[in-house]
Amino acid sequence: MCCKLRSLNIDRIPLENQxxxxxxxxxxxxxxxxxxxxxxxxxxxxxxxxxxxLKGLKTAVDKEILQNAKLLENERYVERLVMRLVINQFKKEQ
Structure with missing residues (x-):
């Protein structure tokens, strides 16, 4: 019985991840x-x-990158942009 329960739990984790x-x-x-x-x-x-x-953040980051793919060439700018978007998104959710 114990092994069956463990097996069910192991099978459940990949499904939850998917x-x-x-x-x-x-x-x-x-x-x-x-x-x-x-x-x-x-x-x-x-x-x-x-x-x-997180979904709002993903949408905002994707939108910014799609509008200007060259942003990815400037890593420092992208870091600051994403940090600003993170802060704004989590302020909205509070």
């Missing part, structure tokens, strides 16, 4: 950030709020 990846349009970076932030339960009290904030 579902989380799908939520972020298969952008694994956001799925990993989501998982790590949920492990730090003091950061957020709601998985839904976290998802909404």
């Amino acid at each position: 579902l989380l990846n799908a939520k972020y349009d298969y952008d694994a970076k956001y799925a990993r950030v989501h998982k790590r932030l949920m492990e730090k339960d003091t950061l957020t009290d709601s998985e839904r709020k976290l998802f909404e904030a």
Whole structure:
């Protein structure tokens, strides 16, 4: 019985990872950030709020990059841009 339960739990983890990846349009970076932030339960009290904030951030970052792909050539600028977007997105979610 114990082995069956362990097996079910092991099979469930990859499925949960796939579902989380799908939520972020298969952008694994956001799925990993989501998982790590949920492990730090003091950061957020709601998985839904976290998802909404990260999804909003993803949309904003993707939009900026699509508007000007040359941004990626300037790493420092992209870092500052993403930091600004992170701050703005999480302020909206509070």
